[in-house]
Amino acid sequence: MKHIFVLLLLFTSSGIYAQQNIDDLLAAGVNDAKRYSKDYLAPATEGLVYGINNGWFNHGKGQKQFGFEIGLVANTSFINSDKKSFEMRVSDYENIRFPDNSPSKIVATALGNNDPDMVVILTYDDPIFGNQETEITLPTGLGSSDINIIPTAFLQVGFSPFKGTQLKARYFPKIEVDDVKTGLYGIGLQQEFTTWLPKAELFPVAISGLIAFTHLDGSYDFTDEGIVQGQNQQIQTKVNTMLYELIASTKFKVLNVYGALGYVSGKSETDLLGTYVVSDGILFSESITNPFSIEEKVTGMRTTLGAHLKLGVFAINADYTFAEFNSATLGLQLSF
Numbered sequence: 001m002k003h004i005f006v007l008l009l010l011f012t013s014s015g016i017y018a019q020q021n022i023d024d025l026l027a028a029g030v031n032d033a034k035r036y037s038k039d040y041l042a043p044a045t046e047g048l049v050y051g052i053n054n055g056w057f058n059h060g061k062g063q064k065q066f067g068f069e070i071g072l073v074a075n076t077s078f079i080n081s082d083k084k085s086f087e088m089r090v091s092d093y094e095n096i097r098f099p100d101n102s103p104s105k106i107v108a109t110a111l112g113n114n115d116p117d118m119v120v121i122l123t124y125d126d127p128i129f130g131n132q133e134t135e136i137t138l139p140t141g142l143g144s145s146d147i148n149i150i151p152t153a154f155l156q157v158g159f160s161p162f163k164g165t166q167l168k169a170r171y172f173p174k175i176e177v178d179d180v181k182t183g184l185y186g187i188g189l190q191q192e193f194t195t196w197l198p199k200a201e202l203f204p205v206a207i208s209g210l211i212a213f214t215h216l217d218g219s220y221d222f223t224d225e226g227i228v229q230g231q232n233q234q235i236q237t238k239v240n241t242m243l244y245e246l247i248a249s250t251k252f253k254v255l256n257v258y259g260a261l262g263y264v265s266g267k268s269e270t271d272l273l274g275t276y277v278v279s280d281g282i283l284f285s286e287s288i289t290n291p292f293s294i295e296e297k298v299t300g301m302r303t304t305l306g307a308h309l310k311l312g313v314f315a316i317n318a319d320y321t322f323a324e325f326n327s328a329t330l331g332l333q334l335s336f
Contacts, residue, residue, distance in 0.1 A: 049266035060249030062164035084112030113143030164195030188212030241266035
């Protein structure tokens with residue numbers, strides 16, 4: 001389970017496969033393994049898309065011309081109970097059933113936990129003995145480690161080429177921890193519309209719009225983990241998201257409050273790559289190369305409420321976002 005937590009800390013949950021019976025799932029057939037993996041990973045992907053889009057703004061008012069802002073953003077997305085499980089229907093699978101022949105059961109997603117363990121029976125075709133059956137225990141998830149959040153963090157900078165216009169960029173360097181490599185970058189544009197008004201300084205509220213793109217990619221190489229025989233075994237994940245936001249805030253010198261209404265859209269692609277030798281021991285083995293790719297699309301509305309405190313060149317902001325995954329964000333900035 002350590003790789004699950006490492007990957008979520010580094011913004012991707014795809015490495016969940018590496019600890020969880022991938023050999024047996026592939027024995028049921030690529031289609032069954034892909035179907036199960038899609039349902040199992042979908043909530044984690046959704047939480048990831050929402051999480052990496054937080055913290056893009058801390059105020060509705062634009063900076064002065066040629067102003068710089070350097071900040072550190074930390075975010076926590078909270079996992080709802082309905083994201084921890086899904087209904088696994090036997091009718092959706094070709095070679096998987098429950099021992100008691102139930103038509104369906106509620107099983108854990110990558111964010112949940114099977115307690116007690118959930119067992120299924122796989123049917124596979126042996127070239128000598130024909131149809132054979134074997135029992136496996138389904139993967140559990142983060143819930144088994146009492147983890148109920150998805151954390152993210154990144155460095156963010158802003159520059160204002162014009163008054164009220166701020167170009168933004170965020171970055172998390174691609175680093176490696178326990179054979180996991182993950183990195184993130186993003187660009188954004190925030191424009192204060194109220195600067196276009198005559199005598200804008202007399203208008204009591206700053207209103208701005210934001211558009212931002214974020215890209216995340218990660219990989220997990222588990223060839224040498226001894227999980228299943230083969231070569232170049234790894235998970236690769238790519239996530240691309242867009243955020244559109246309308247922001248309003250007060251315009252006081254020290255303490256301000258802000259609110260925003262936004263729309264998130266994202267697409268992820270998770271590839272299981274490499275060669276996998278599925279075997280029943282001695283008599284039968286089958287080599288499978290690059291078994292499958294899973295795509296997920298996520299869209300949704302969000303509402304943010306927050307406060308911004310400025311103390312000279314330093315500032316701090318905190319906000320809470322209401323969305324499919326609620327989240328809390330804390331930011332520290334240096335402006336000059």
